[in-house]
Amino acid sequence: MKLLQSNKIGNLTLNNSVAMAPMTRARGEGNGVANDLTLLYYTQRATAGLIITEGINISEQALGSPFTLGIYAEEQIAGWKKVTDAVHEKGGKIFAQLWHTGRVAHSADKNGELPVAPSAIAITGQQHFSSQGLVDYEIPRALSIAETKQVIQDYKQAAINAIKAGFDGVELHAATGYLPNQFLAESSNLRTDEYGGSIENRCRFILEAMQEMVTVIGEEKVGIKLSPSLPYNNILESDPLATYTYLIMQLNKLPLAYIHLMNPLFLPEDGFDQYAKDVMGTFGKLTKHLVIANAGYNRETAEAELNKGIAKMISFGVPFIANPDLVKRFELNAALNEADRTTFYGGNEKGYTDYPSLQ
Helix, strand or coil, X not given: CHHHCCEEECCEEECCCEEECCCCCCCCCCCCCCCHHHHHHHXXXXXXXXXXXXXXXXXXXXXXXXXXXXXXXXXXXXXXXXHHHHHHHCCCCEEEEEECCCCCXXXXXXXXXXXXXXXXXXCCCCEEEECCXXXXXXXXXXXXXXXXXXXXXXXXXXXXXXHHCCCCEEEEECCCCCXXXXXXXXXXXXXXCCCCCCHHHHHHHHHHHHHHHHHHHCCCCEEEEECCCCCCCCCCCCCXXXXXXXXXHHXXXXXXXXXXXXXXXXXXXXXXXXXXXXXXXXXXXXXXXXXXXXCCCCHHHHHHHHHHCCCCEEEEXXXXXXXXXXXXXXXXXCCXXXXXXXXXXXXXXXXXXXXXXXX
């Protein structure tokens, strides 16, 4: 099986072509430090060719949900160092997904501070999970140009911190409606300065952040996650093909580790004809970088995707939650544990580190 064949990202040799997708689990302490449960969770899954962590807050401002982890304080870096050491001892490789939630946040978990965004536009039609339960979204505060440039520097510092913490590389979370995606999309970015308006300007934030991270931690150590056909969190594009084609062509100029592309899991049937149904065939073939395909795969469909030749790795989310030994189960074609969705976010070891492996 191609899934079980070794692979390479930069100078990293991966044991197989299965990646563990980044997934928010909200199991951290109030200080954003990875604890012993975090260490166990990732170590259990170290047989993945590549682990990409849950989104890690790059700064205090970046935080959007309670009990999520950070990488901006020394104690947070030290906590992650224990995790990366343990994963490496098991022969695994691990990238840190760097996260700024932007407007996908609430002041209840930000010491009363409003969330920030490219423009002062609230998410409507859905609610946010906060420490006070489900709450309506607030109108975010628009970032100034100086603040925008500071956030880019925060990504740079987070990348430095990630390498200090022992990570093999980092991934910019530019998907599913978080801050980089908010700069990219017309629906959330009404700016008239250098970071808004034209496609070139709306791509600027992502490209500048990626350039800073590549410059500071080196070639083939920075990846990016994109969701070109996922209008989630009020992210809407009139011409996503043009936007993402330009972005990917510009990313081709950088020595990246990979591009991580999400399939359109939640694309409505009506009124969204501008969005590509075949993300890998539409956007994956545009990049010169290794493609990791994400969202909705099982053992058979993943193998079929790899056989098409565009994606070189497949990342799995929910199957890895319930199956710490997912790679072994793929190898043996063994039955998979069912995931308990009621324990996805928050809580303790239940639904986190207590799923059984094969005997």
